[in-house]
Amino acid sequence: MFGDGEIMINTLYLPELRELLDEGNDVELAEFCTALHPARTADFMEGLTTDERWSVLRHAAIESRVGIFSYFDRECQADAVGSQDRREVAEVIAAMPPDDRVDLLNDVDSQVVSELLPMLPAVERRDILRLRAYPEESAGALMTTEFAELSENLSVKEAIEEIGRQARELETISYLYIVDDDQSDQLRGVISARQLISAVARPEMTLAQLMERDLVTVNVLDDQEEIANKVAHFDLLAIPVIDDDRRMLGIITHDDIIDVFREEATEDAHRIAGVDPLEQSYLETGIFTLTWKRGVWLIVLFVGALLTAFALTYYDEHHLKMWSWLVVFIPLVISSGGNSGNQSATLIITAMATGDVTLSDWYQVIRRELFVGLLLGCGLGAIGFMSALAMSYSLRESAVLPITLLLVVVSGTLLGAALPLIFKRLGLDPALMSNPFVAGIIDILGIVIYMSVAAWLLSS
Secondary structure (H helix, E strand, O other): OOOOOOOOOHHHHHHHHHHHHHHOOHHHHHHHHHHOOHHHHHHHOOOOOHHHHHHHHOOOOHHHHHHHHOOOOHHHHHHHHHHOOHHHHHHHHHHOOHHHHHHHHHOOOHHHHHHHHHHOOHHHHHHHHHHHOOOOOEHHHHOEOOOOEEEOOOEHHHHHHHHHHHHHHOOOOOEEEEEOOOOOOEEEEEEEHHHHHHHHHOOOOEHHHHOEOOOOOEEOOOEHHHHHHHHHHHOOOEEEEEOOOOEEEEEEEHHHHHHHHHHHHHHHHHHHOOOOOOOOOOOOOOHHHHHHHHHHHHHHHHHHHHHHHHHHHHHHHHHHOOOHHHHHHHHHHHHHHHHHHHHHHHHHHHHHHHOOOOHHHHHHHHHHHHHHHHHHHHHHHHHHHHHHHHOOOOHHHHHHHHHHHHHHHHHHHHHHHHHHHHHHHOOOOHHHOOHHHHHHHHHHHHHHHHHHHHHHHHOO
8 A cells, every 4th residue: 555655745645544543454554654764654644643643653663663753843753752651752762863862852841751761771861861961052962872982902803793783773883983992982093984894805904003093073062063064174974072081972973963054054044134043943933932032133123223213313403404305315325335234244144154254364354345345335336326417416416425325335344244253252143243233233324424425515
């Protein structure tokens, strides 16, 4: 029934799955759990309730059960852990990769966790408690404690035999980590599985002779963003996690790094838009929580807009009554400055997030943005000058626009580039200096520049 592996719309399976559950057709349900890739099987179960999904999973061997369960969305996983038979849940959790089960338990009610922990094997229980003790978003919270560990005194032949024994329990064997031989677990070196297999013609060679000693590692307390950048820079499939005494504690694999990049990119995108980062997905976040996270920053931005209004009120009393035509170009001036500032801020925040720009590059960044601002300002100023002339303004009146645009755009590019660097220097997230904040600052500055240039040219 399910063995052909054809891709079908999820909802087409639901009546059949429910019918099989009602009939108690164990054979067909077991076939469903093994016929397709676990990710596709999980996709076909999306329309089922948590109880129905768990009933289907009961027909799978523990390995397949964990594989399918891992592709459920986090909300469904947490719901299953909290609502299903504790002993069955404990069996699944015990078989999950260490880092994945800790992430899941962090999303589950603490009372449920307290009930589950005593049901887990002692080794897994201690591992969970140890990993949960590390700070959130640190290497310790991100790592898995299942990795290929070999003694430096093993020969190639012995190492291959040992890896054969370990492989079934490990998440990955891309890299084999070599530790000393005195039970202190100090990391000495690393070899790839490919290097080990390539050395099979020299079975008596020891791993100490074969291993690479120039290692890229992270400390157990390092921040996840720093780790992700390091893995990307060195193009690694996994990176070892050590403590201050260089003891090997675990590894962080590339799939976890992908999750970190996605999480950090999402947080930066939220901050760039002037939204406090959401802890859950958009649809899972409550209306009042969503309102609060957006409203806090909207209030701050609203206060900034009020300052712009106060600036306009001041100039209305002094200049706008005299040269009312200036009002026509106010949206053009402040939008040009705000947009140019937003561009610079986005480019610099992104470059800093990927490691392309560091604080030591500040002079080069400011110089580049100054030249870019001058070129953009001249271009936009020329267009503005021609447009003002075409609208029958005098030469002197038309000259206000290009000079203002040049100054405002240069100010926008410089501020947009400098503010994220300043925030980074202060130890804050550069993304906090997001587009709305840059635009708000430039709006006020743009009004001041516009009216000052008008007063200088038109009052003389």
